[in-house]
Amino acid sequence: MTRKQRRATFIGLAVAVLGVAVSLVLFALRDTIVFFHTPKEVAEKQVPAGKRIRLGGLVAEGSLKRGTGSNVEFAITDTAKTIAVSYTGILPDLFREGQGVVAEGKLDTSGRFLADYVLAKHDENYMPPEVAKALKQQGVWQGDAKAKGSTPK
């Protein structure tokens, strides 16, 4: 084998692996990514039932209902729109009414959101940035001063 042929073999190998990887990435990016929406965007973009999304907002005050089983019902709101959520399982430690939350799952045909993950991150002042941004855009955000806690100077 000449030097050229050897080099061609290795370049061929690298190109083949890259090709496989690129097609995997493109395929996976088309099928596995999940869009994030606030309740208002869900209404605006008419997200179809059954499509996997992340729904983010605040847990509506007074909406949390624990069933006798491990099913819980609550509502996610961005103050413009509110969507009822149904979830079976254990809510995260920092799940509270009035706090930011992100739920992953899909809408059923009646417009209720069936969540199979609920994320509330590990900080009591935590607000998912997507939620904070969406709320800011709608002008209902006043969390900064309260959330950060004033630093004594």
Next chain:
Amino acid sequence: MIVELGHFALLLALAVATVQMVLPAMGARAGDARLMQVAEPAALTQLALLAVAFAALTYAYVTSDFSVENVWANSHRDKPLIFRISGVWGNHEGSMLLWVLILALFGAAVAAFGSNLPNTLRANVLAVQATIAVAFLLFIVLSSNPFTRIPLQPEGRGLNPILQDFALSIHPPFLYAGYVGLSMAFSFAVAALIEGRIDAAWARWVRPWTLAAWVFLTLGIAMGSWWAYYELGWGGWWFWDPVENASFMPWLATTALLHSAVVMEKREALKVWTILLAILAFSLSLIGTFLVRSGILTSVHSFAVDPRRGVFILMILLVLIGGALILYAWRAPQLRQGGLFAPLSREGALVLNNVLLTVACATVFIGTLYPLALESLTGDKISVGPPYFNLTFGPLMIPLLLAVPLGPMLAWKRGDVAGALQRLFAAAILALLALVTVAALMWRGPWLAPFGIALGVWVVAGALSEWATRIKLFGASSEEALRRAAGLPRSAYGGMLAHAGVGITVIGIVATSAWQSEVVVAMKPGEQAAIAGYQLAFQGVAPARGPNYEEQVGTFSVTRGGSPVTELTPSKRTFDAPRQTTTEAGIHVSWRGDLYAVLGDEMTGGGWAVRLYFNPLVRFIWLGAILMALGGVLSLSDRRLRVGAPRRARRKPVPMASPAE
């Protein structure tokens, strides 16, 4: 007073680092030995100053000096001593200080043990190392100063309770030692490019540092995963969270670098590629630092969201990575190409390893950064989760794992694949046996899983076959085998151990992912639940008091087939400051796997939400990681690789304008 001393030491360290960045590099260029000699004392002084700064901050934490903003914001008097100490790096400012301290430690190691390096190379390496230090010290002083004073406060705000945990106390130092250890490979690569010369001795010098960084990274990642497993209460051990990826990408690149450095050292081939990989590995750990510290990611790890910091780190990234890559593009073509080899050879196998690892690393990179790129371009917010990574990263690992046992069986330069396969016959039979047995036992599970287990068995058995072949276990007499076993270099044992560790981790990952069982129920005291052959009787929930928290402890009596096994006590802790709740899982460890119980909320009607998992063979994941790290340590202890060990190769004359004094 002590705090001010620390602050002063920090500023002095910045000044010393600036000197160390400029003078030695000028000296190396002009061939002025006196200027080059500045590097070593500067590196040692820098370490001493940063150690003082770090000690001062630790002192402020231990004595709970709440007139320091950083201590006030992250500590509390009631915290146990160990968490007051770990609180030093449990926040943004302190962790950056730890980062530069470790950086200085590595620089000082070159200064102290680098007497056998060519003078110009040593001066350039220390100058590059100092450049990194200057960038990050500026960052600390200008935007993240841990020594900022505030009026004395009566009590601190406390450390995020989730971080008050032993494994997490030592997780950041390990990870940082790994991240920052890669700066050595980077500095050596850039120095070699500046000199325009590189040889096998270079690889012999870089390899131990890279190996040490890799060991730390491996342990750091494993610890983080273990912590997430038992502390977050989700029963999972890896979430493809961007921050996890941020540490995993450098690990993949470093693994590739370790293998390509072998080729370079033994065969003087792949020089240009090895240099690039060294630059990329450290760049990825810088990007990891950026992702975590800039706050653009939402995660437990982002201590602070401050856009100025993000912009600052981004600038550092652009200058360091951009500068190194430009230098690479300019100088790399001048490096001489090395030895020839056939595609089917040890070198060829290591090239395959490199191609697969770097491409796999690239897919992780795309999955981690695509959401950020998309949001800044179109405003669409998406999340790329485990399905993406399983679909892209997984398939790329299959050929890699298939090739792992094959590589070491091939000869350098030109390998005999048929012969290698023959020697791996027993390993292949074992893997097939595993496939059939697992498929028969677990025929209801995912059909791919038995293949995954077989792949893991193949890698482990392959490592054993390599050992058997090398000591001629079944060839000559047993004395001969023993003699050979004793004569094998430690680095050979290290490699085999690490490969076996990979196989064991694969088995753990496949088993846990494929056959995990999960039950979510609401239980009242006296009720029973069943999972994976275990019976759990719920005894009820009782309050308890810890050093700085209240907890609700649930008690479950566990039986299996009527005989008692253990008692699990998962709990929910509510800390005093800051007032937060954490979940403590109850875990029963057995050789089959972990029984894992999480106590949820109290439901209407007196029941409690309870989540139970059975994670088969989950301990294999971390056991494998520990074996990999042990393999690395074993290799490091090999005399031939020891840091600073004299080179056996004849030293080439150092081409310098004027000889050193």
